[in-house]
Amino acid sequence: MPSVVDSHVHLGTCRVFGRDLKDEDVLGSMDLHDVGLSIVQPYPGAPDATAVHDSIAALRERSGGRVVGLASFNPHRDEAEYFAEIERCVTRLGFVGVKLHTIGHALDPTSRDATTVFTTARDLGVPVMVHTGPGLPFSDPALLLGPARTFSDMTIVLAHAGHGIVTGNALAVADVCENIVLETSWCRPGDIGVMVERLGADRVMFGTDSPNNVATEFAKYGSLDLDEKTRAAVLGGTARRVFRID
Numbered sequence: 001m002p003s004v005v006d007s008h009v010h011l012g013t014c015r016v017f018g019r020d021l022k023d024e025d026v027l028g029s030m031d032l033h034d035v036g037l038s039i040v041q042p043y044p045g046a047p048d049a050t051a052v053h054d055s056i057a058a059l060r061e062r063s064g065g066r067v068v069g070l071a072s073f074n075p076h077r078d079e080a081e082y083f084a085e086i087e088r089c090v091t092r093l094g095f096v097g098v099k100l101h102t103i104g105h106a107l108d109p110t111s112r113d114a115t116t117v118f119t120t121a122r123d124l125g126v127p128v129m130v131h132t133g134p135g136l137p138f139s140d141p142a143l144l145l146g147p148a149r150t151f152s153d154m155t156i157v158l159a160h161a162g163h164g165i166v167t168g169n170a171l172a173v174a175d176v177c178e179n180i181v182l183e184t185s186w187c188r189p190g191d192i193g194v195m196v197e198r199l200g201a202d203r204v205m206f207g208t209d210s211p212n213n214v215a216t217e218f219a220k221y222g223s224l225d226l227d228e229k230t231r232a233a234v235l236g237g238t239a240r241r242v243f244r245i246d
Contacts, residue, residue, distance in 0.1 A: 003036020008207030016045030029211035044104020072099035096243040103135025127155035133163020141170035148177035201233035
């Protein structure tokens with residue numbers, strides 16, 4: 001089977017969730033669980049997201065390419081400033097996507113500032129990952145129905161696919177918007193099975209959110225009766241395609 005891609009990993013300090021993850025936490029977990037590639041982003045509460053972006057780029061070099069970056073920058077600022085940092089991440093640092101963090105950035109996904117995230121990502125040719133689950137009402141996947149239709153020419157990844165809290169809404173939106181892909185960290189195993197059955201393996205991707213959650217997320221997929229082609233897609237192939245990772 002091709003190497004596993006963890007599509008949702010954080011690095012650095014977070015003042016919102018009280019977390020602090022070091023390079024060694026990320027790489028050590030990858031080694032322990034045989035993860036081939038991690039897509040790494042700053043926490044939304046990073047004191048200096050720009051510095052974390054630089055740290056992710058450095059970790060990519062240090063790890064021999066086992067890490068790629070996903071930009072996460074608070075959009076409640078001047079649009080030109082926001083675009084400049086995301087453009088730097090994508091064009092200079094080789095990042096593969098942008099995060100819209102509904103709870104960590106207090107961001108309604110239908111708002112003007114959220115639209116800046118979507119338009120910036122579309123202009124730069126990368127997908128947007130959106131936090132869903134805890135943090136209602138902004139984190140309700142149902143709110144992505146409008147943006148997914150407005151930006152139908154780009155891929156939107158629903159991080160946590162509703163987190164088991166509003167996973168039904170994540171599935172409902174994905175049912176009617178083919179540009180939505182579900183990342184499954186913190187979801188129930190049975191719900192993941194339903195996602196794969198209803199949407200297909202090419203619209204479901206493995207993610208963990210935290211190094212101490214990797215074993216649990218693997219166990220969920222291990223409990224499902226998936227054929228090898230499907231398993232290879234959800235554990236890596238879908239993420240490689242969506243984020244255009246060679």
